[in-house]
Amino acid sequence: MQAIRVASRFVGAGLLDQVVIATANAANTLLGGILLPKDQFGALALALSVGYFSMYLNRAFVGDVLLALASRFEGEHRGRLIRNGLTTALCSGITTMVVFTVLWLVWPHDGNIDLDELIWLVPFMVPLMLHDTARCDYLADRRPDKALGIDLVWAGTQGVVIILMILTGNESPGGFLAAWGIGATAGATVYLLREQRVPWRGNPKAWLAETRHLSGWFTATAIVAQVQVLAISFLVAGKLSKIELGNLRFVQTVQLQPVQNLVAAIQGLLVPRASRAAADAAKPGAEGADAAATLRRQTRQLALAFAVLGTLMVVIVWPLVSWVLTTTDKFAEAAPLALPIALQGAVYLLQVPFTAAMRGMHRARMLFVQYVVFATVSLTGLSVGASQGLQGAAWGLLTGSTTGLICMVVLYGYALKSVGPPAPTPAPRLDATQKA
Structure with a gap:
């Protein structure tokens, strides 16, 4: 207790x-x-x-x-x-x-x-x-x-x-x-x-020398993230009206901003824990095997918990936000956006344990690749969807988020293959002469 x-x-x-x-x-x-x-x-x-x-x-x-x-x-x-x-x-x-x-x-x-x-x-x-x-x-x-x-x-x-x-x-x-x-x-x-x-x-030089395998890729990922945010605004502005852009941003702020704040908070708590587990997993013997199993189990259990949380969020938040928007004259047209944006928030939640584990395992390059895939598909989906109207734009962004989640899970599975204690070095075999 x-x-x-x-x-x-x-x-x-x-x-x-x-x-x-x-x-x-x-x-x-x-x-x-x-x-x-x-x-x-x-x-x-x-x-x-x-x-x-x-x-x-x-x-x-x-x-x-x-x-x-x-x-x-x-x-x-x-x-x-x-x-x-x-x-x-x-x-x-x-x-x-x-x-x-x-x-x-x-x-x-x-x-x-x-x-x-x-x-x-x-x-x-x-x-x-x-x-x-x-x-x-x-x-x-x-x-x-x-x-x-x-x-x-x-x-x-x-x-x-x-x-x-x-x-x-x-x-x-x-x-x-x-x-x-x-x-x-x-x-x-x-x-x-x-x-x-x-x-x-x-010593900044010492910082760069010791952390460049992480800091460079983390920074590149952050740049891609910021460019994606700006690109979304420009793409939407070029294909939709200012009112439609305002509707999209308003619903995103109401539904996605709290989720993103929660994701940031949870990452700050999970990444250090995952990092220590990944470091211990490299130790030889039972201690390393136990740490590797702990990392896998933690990620699996958290993924299940966040899947349930994301489902509850969609079931509760989607009809609530849709109803509130419908009752307002100013944002009534944005009510159909509540479902795809609620689903997008659920996808972000489900991805948290895998992202934390990847950061803990120091797979910065894989994280960059995942974000490039996510940003590319999101912008493509947005561009194609926006040609069908505001709802198409929202569903296009959801397509990018879902693709990013799938890519993250696949990369996580690949990274797990190298987690755990090193295999013991086999003893050299003696030939007949050496035995004699």
Whole structure:
């Protein structure tokens, strides 16, 4: 019972942590959309999208690697990885500051694509990168409660700044961006002081040398993911009306965003565990065999659990969202999208255990191949489906997600063949002369 209570607290803290950080990231978009004029909100949304893009690349290059690699080690080896990762994140933040400043200086200030507000993010890119890396440090060390702590500092500080801005009547895109950055600065500062870490004492070259088998492929996968998101918007915009594009994005936000947040939270909990199991599976003898069996059993049981959860989600969420959309004049036309998007969310849930196992086994190249297949089929399905209308576009995206799941399961099965203790080396056979 004690073990169950500890596990419950561990999972609960991890899920709550994801809720808090997702809320902190989404607050600017939601409140900005409510409080700012449309033109100012557009500038805020664009600056945030550029900031998120940079954060996601740093997450792939540093944070995701910590989850998959640092979780395998203790002591000095793990400490060295954290030091080098933090310094790499620091360099990433400084590089982003320079790039953002140059973009702000050279980009036309009177065009349709407005990057004027990007300058507000420049002072905060370093703490944004450090905070994200700190979260992954805690998650890799199986301390989601500590990650929750610094995320609460971020969200609380950001909330105070936004409230002060609203009370003084100074709502602006720059104000929302500064609130986001100040919150991250507070969270990163608490982490550095609590853990007594100095972010410039590591070695980025050593980080790259030790982690390039993961960081390069994780980053390439993240780039493909971001390009796919942008390509979906452009493809839909070229084939459907703005109203139809808005309907698709709205239903995706309502149904898929919570699922994606849940997936991110669960990955942060499962990947370190899978990574340790995969590392132990390489040990000789019974210990390695037991660890390999544990990894297989964990993946199988989780896949079954998420299949049930995905089915329940479709059965409950699909009719509920469809009914709510039907009762509104603004989004009544989007009601038929509820089913394919609910199914797409179920596919994402079912894929979680296999993705976590693949990351734990360090199959970064296979993950990249899987994502390329998923993105290619999704964009093809979207393009073909959109020619038949909005519902066709949604079913085309579901086709891509389903294909991605099948590809992931196949690659997982292939990767399992190399999991387990090495085969014992047979003793050399003696010929008759040697026997004599």
